[in-house]
Amino acid sequence: MKHRRILLFAGFLLPLTLLFFSFDKKLPEPFMTSQKDTLPQFARAKDHLGKNVANSIGLVSLSTGIDNSYYLQDSQNRVGYLYLETKIGRYVSDLAQKNPLNISIVLDRSGSMAGEKMDFAKKAANDIIDKLGPEDFVSVVIYDEFIDVIQPAISVLYKDSIKVKINKVKPRGSTNLWGGSERGYEQVKANYKKNYINRVLLISDGNITAGPKIPSRIIAQVQAFKDINGISISTFGVGLDYNETLMTDMAENGAGNYYFINRADKMAAIFDKELYGLLNVVAQGAELRITLPKGVTVEKIYPFQYAMEKNEVVIKFQDLFSEDIKGLMVRFRIEDAYNTALPFFTRLVYTDNTTGEPKTILNENILAPIKNREQYLASFNKTVAEQVVLFTANENME
Known part of the structure; x- marks a missing residue:
């Protein structure tokens, strides 16, 4: 049950988000936010051309997206967000084999x-x-x-x-x-x-x-x-x-x-x-593994606890059930000295409960450097931005 506490407020927050995205206000530059900001500074977005990457095997799907397709070269205090969502289709097991x-x-x-x-x-x-x-x-x-x-x-x-x-x-x-x-x-x-x-x-x-x-x-x-x-x-x-x-x-x-x-x-x-x-278990022993590119560090992951294995984030979901949805947000920081393409690899690893076979779904999201500010401002990912609002607002209410 994804975002349980905040969904009651989504009717208010999502229109607020869209309002922020719709007007070019004189607010701080994107990627120049502090950890105390209630909402990340997407307010100067010109468009939302950023896309998610989605792959699936049978009933199990993995979707990943970054809040913008680019990051500004030669800027400082660069913070980004990676949203990940697993979704399981409807499955009814044979009662004799449940x-x-x-x-x-x-x-x-x-x-x-x-x-x-x-x-x-x-x-x-x-x-x-x-x-x-x-x-x-x-x-x-x-x-x-x-x-x-x-x-x-x-x-x-x-x-x-x-x-x-x-x-x-x-x-x-x-x-x-x-x-x-x-x-x-x-x-x-x-x-x-x-x-x-x-x-x-x-x-x-x-x-x-x-x-x-x-x-x-x-x-x-x-x-x-x-x-x-x-x-x-x-x-x-x-x-x-x-x-x-x-x-x-x-x-x-x-x-x-x-x-x-x-x-x-x-x-x-x-x-x-x-x-x-x-x-009606679909996937057993499920783990989400996010390989971070060099120059990127994790600041926070909402709402799950996680472990770090070198440059890899590990989140253990255990079992995934019929119609189960799990969403999580990674807030990360890019070192000031880096101005190269940053590939994020996400793997969902699990055992298919219907066959007993190990499965892996792999997604790759690339965050590219850019100097063209107008192209940057047109490349936000609306889906991810809305999820950032939900997660950060939920954090501020706790």
Whole structure:
């Protein structure tokens, strides 16, 4: 679910973006922005002739684009943006060949979940149990300041006995969100199987009052479980006063999905969507690798955590599901001394779940130096520019 937090504001921001792109105002020159600027300076664009590069194999596609086809020679403080998007077509697996699930339901039982929130959460957990089959494994973890495993990992043969345990949960105490999440990860890890979909499903309002509280440290642990142990996480925000930023960041960096539950009648559709995706894996072990040209350094990547291997950016997506879309933005800087063509190579590497064969999609984007200012101003990429506005506005709201 791409750009979850900002899409609500897209109706306002995109017209604002187009307004900026349409008028030649006396604003700072392009590629002369500071990191504190809310919006990059595309305001003097004369046209948007820049294009994306797109390639696909079967249902899997990769699109990449740079905010401008050129960069100005002999200028300083040059910053650019590379937008990348993976998109999966609709796929329905043969039920006899689907990947079984190994999941842990982590349920927040803290005092802040009292009332309607707890009713939502327990119904959500029961809905998940109802949709699992005997080949799947499930565990149930509940937490306040204390963490309890009320159902250790078990094959889903007797659904009613699991649901009885869930229905007995009562709200109480503080919120040790990471303690509960970590125990869910441990349950999945203990039963980890490579051909299974291994995921934690966290149902919470995300308001931490006990245990680890620093979001960046929690996100680092989420990423470690994804990268090292191959376990993803989806988060389900309950109620109107939940911690949206933390819950979304956990899902985005944990290779899962984020959902908002504010009405009981929405839950069936929400969990149908989540479990439909889990049951219809298209690409497994997916990694995005961006080879940077000499003279280019990464300043920031939105919204995913990443690793650097020499001059290569590595982002581990893990599994990609039917109709899944993942978008990310790389903000990079060009060294002042460079005035040569800069090739960016992006590879999406994965195993095709339908054949078991390794696949690689390769895109090349070339950023060329130019002295002709008019040609430069006509060569912005409108699609990328709009995504830059979305990502940077989202960052400023956090």
